[in-house]
Amino acid sequence: MGWLDERLGIASFARKGLRKVFPDHWSFLLGEVALFCFVILVATGTFLTLFYRPDAAEVVYQGPYAPLQGREVSAAYESVMRISFEVRAGLVMRQIHHWAALVFVASVVVHAMRIFFTGAFRKPRELNWVIGVVLLILALGMGFTGYSLPDDLLSGTGLRIAYSVLISVPFIGPYLAFLAFGGEFPTAGIISRLFVLHVMLLPGLIFGLIGAHLAILARQKHAQFATSKSTERNVVGKPFWPGQAFKSVGLLLITGSVLSLMGGLIQINPVWDYGPFDPTVVSAPAQPDWYIGWLEGALRLFPPADVSVFGILIPSPFIPGVVMPGIAFGLMALWPFVEAKLTGDRDEHHLLNRPRDVPFRTGIGVAAFLFFLVLTIAGGNDVMAIMFNVQVEAVTNVLRVAVFVVPALGGLLAHRMSVQLQGPGVGIPRGPVRLRRNPEGGFEEQH
């Protein structure tokens, strides 16, 4: 320590860091889980990168998996097969990587929901909210580019739909699609482009933005729930060292442990079952990874409405595939500013709301969540049709109504419940309750 301090003058800075106060609440750990998933993704991903080949060239499969022996597959697919069957510890690394990706996006989403429902995005934390939304979009991009790399039948279907959405953009769609894919789908060059995005550009951006996210967090200090001690002008909690540091390291290890157990014991993305990509074949039912399900569902539910304006065609994937996600992410990113405008509240806030404290926000949040939930369910309408033994048309028609009705009802219900929970006599009183005897001889709460 002395050696370093004499050269970097680091001791007082380190002491300040070790003393940094962390308010204690389980929901503040959700962001940490996301961070630790990213760490595990980088570690396992580095291992996989050493064996993966981003190459669409056709080779004849001669590995140990008998059903595919002698079949022409891409070098990319062959290398994923080699990782799965021949590279020692390759399969467990691949499966941990895939599970970690699913949990990564899930923890980012749940973390964002915690921030939203507690109003932690309010001034002065708007910037960090916007960075968080960008991180969410990048996480989705990481997931999509990642599961496209094995060049199996399922991932090829995802790419084909992405191409169709891209080409649907008015005026520039064909150019965009040809620039992104290097020509008309399917193209041989797309694999190496996705690879560069997945292992260099996107992780680099995520790395930088996580740094900014944490730096802003440290500068602004944590928000906290209201207690008898906490106010807008202080931070109440435990110092970083040793308790919080131990807990965080423990959480990293436990996250790694759970993902290892899942990666070892629960099969995921068995590309040998799907087979190599073939542009004339598609498996059914085909579902993307869970976090793309809402987009897939939107494409499935949207009515057949190719609009033609002055001979210019607006194909039906454009609205659910480009406009709807654009509005959704735009509104999400701008929400702190929208809410400040609506409420006229421009004050700094460091004390968090409980969801019931702000019924209109909670109602909107619940409605948005249900909207995406119904869309995600719609992404599996064919699976449900098989499960419930009904026509897929019936499932689709029900969901076309549900996607508007369920969020509306759920939002109203959440609003109503929030208002009622604020009322007297419900919930657990915070702090000591003082009772006063009134002139009539009864008791009443003193506030």
Added chain:
Amino acid sequence: MTPERVISIAFGASVVASAALVVVYLTGGDAQLEGLLLGVALGGLGFGVVTWATRLLHEDEVTEERPPLGTGEATVEATGQMLKDDEVTRRSALVRLLAGASATLAAALSIPALSLGPRPGQSLFRTRWSAGKRLVDLDGNPVRPDAVQPGAVQTVFPEGEVGAADAQTLLIKVDPERLQLPSGREAWAPEGVVSYSKICTHAGCPVGLYRAESHELLCPCHQSTFDVLTGAEPTFGPADRPLPQLPIEIDDEGYLVAMGDFSAPVGPGFWNLQRDDGEEQLS
């Protein structure tokens, strides 16, 4: 059990699992065992550390001041003044020229992005089908109309172009009496064999499922359905345009042969799709 003992057992389990992990790896590896042991190795360590934190560390809650983030109007003002240094802002023409030159440079530097792909040109309007091309199956063998099985679909390609993605075509045999093809296509279905592009007009998936009893093609991706009898008009799902039909006839040797390209551009829609009508392509 004392916390020390619990933590010792957890750390001990981690050591044993880590050692076993090495043994499993060296003796050939096994995905399930590796995951299980790694889970125990990490989990034991994690559980021990968390137990240590919650049961052995007795820390008091501390309260830290939260100084205001803003540094005050005066500082903001002074910083703004510094940025508006007279030596810079005075020369507004030069400032504008600098901005313009930077923007031009940025535009010039972004142009190489065009290397990423060719211009679409006519490629979205054309496929490899042309008049006189025989329909061949996946093995490259030409197809006779009587070899097409009723109630099933068969994928065919232009002769010499097996695997050409935009030319993949479905052959379906139906009762010629029941066909209600759009006018002008009466001769496109010899002996009741109709042929449609296999690429969905919604999002480009291969339309691989066929419900023979209702003569409907079903896309497995988004469940668009197309009526084979009426020129593959969409009947359900998000697709709004029919599957383009391939005009076919029977040649002198009795094989199916194309009379031209599809009745419309194949695959997912794009903005100027309708500017190139089907008639022109049949020439």
